[in-house]
Amino acid sequence: MTYQPVIPFSGYAGWVVLQNTQVAQQEAFNQSAEIQRDVEYFRENIANVTTAEELVSDYKLLKVALGAFGLDDDINSKFFVEKVLSEGTLDDDALANKLTDTRYFKLAEAFGFGNFDTPNTVLSDFPDKIISAYQEKQFQIAVGNQNENMRLALNLDAELAELVEKDTTDNGRWYSIMGNEALRTVFETALGLPSSVSSLDLDQQLSIFRDKAEQYFHESEVSQFSDPAKREELVKLFLIRSELNSGTTGTSAASNALALLTGSF
Structure with a gap:
């Protein structure tokens, strides 16, 4: 079962409590069984992925990749995601550069499939960066399930x-x-x-x-x-x-x- 953030109050009073307990609550959330399974699988397998097609073909890897950028709802838009990733960010005509939502640009830039002959997935520190972002974004979603305004406040900073x-x-x-x-x-x-x-x-x-x-x-x-x-x-x-x-x-x-x-x- 995934850890549920504790937000005892709404409004600014609740925000103060969340701020004072965020580090401990984030750590407890990271230790949840589902989050642990997600990050362990990603850490063990992402280095074997060298193309956008391979990434979108693996549901578990794609879940973490999209979740790290707040794009969880795109999990079934495989053709679209593959196009964003494969075209990269260096070409002005790349899809990521045409979309108003900058999260897609950040996703394509982070993975580097369309930018380099060797993508960033093979770098030794790559899993840690994506996993950290994934844990943070998923915690925000969990907070939002309790109080959407708190999620927006967390995201804002x-x-x-x-x-x-x-x-x-x-x-x-x-x-x-x-x-x-x-x-x-x-x-x-x-x-x-x-x-x-x-x-x-x-x-x-x-x-x-x-x-x-x-x-x-x-x-x-x-x-x-x-x-x-x-x-x-x-x-x-x-x-x-x-x-x-x-x-x-x-x-x-x-x-x-x-x-x-x-x-x-």
Whole structure:
């Protein structure tokens, strides 16, 4: 049986508990029988795989490969996954470079089937990297089964920290956020935006996200979230607004917390 994360409270109070116990809970999750079976099989067999076709033909290996990048739902899309992997990332026309979801690019880049004569699967440290990512993502999914907002908050820290390091413009970073469903959900909620904003022209959306970021964080640049304290502030705002929107906590208490956080008293 897979370990079930313990989240005793919803909202920001639950997030604080999860943060304080995450290392111990992740370790307990990693020791679950199912996770152990998955990672042991991957570690023992991935070095024998040298083509995308071989990977997608092995369900157990593909499960870990996709799971490490949060692409679990693609497990039965073998033709699509094989095409993404086999074309690699070096050619501008490669499928991974055309997809708005950057997880596919990361998957293709990590395995290197279409980039090198000898793929990364044969490297000695390759299994550990993929397994670590797999364990982390599967723990997030398990957390999400208890509380989806907690999963989004966990996902935010790593993804946003990586995004701010991208060699691109700040507008480009905002476009990446708008095109990433998980990140977009966190930002829309934290900034008090309706989901209908996605129907607007992209330039209009960009302006709205920038204006709201300036209002709540006193800066409009995504690069501000390289600061862990700023990311924590974003998570706090997201979780408090989420509770207020869902009505799962006292309206007065949530409203007061939100007012204090946004300085609207």
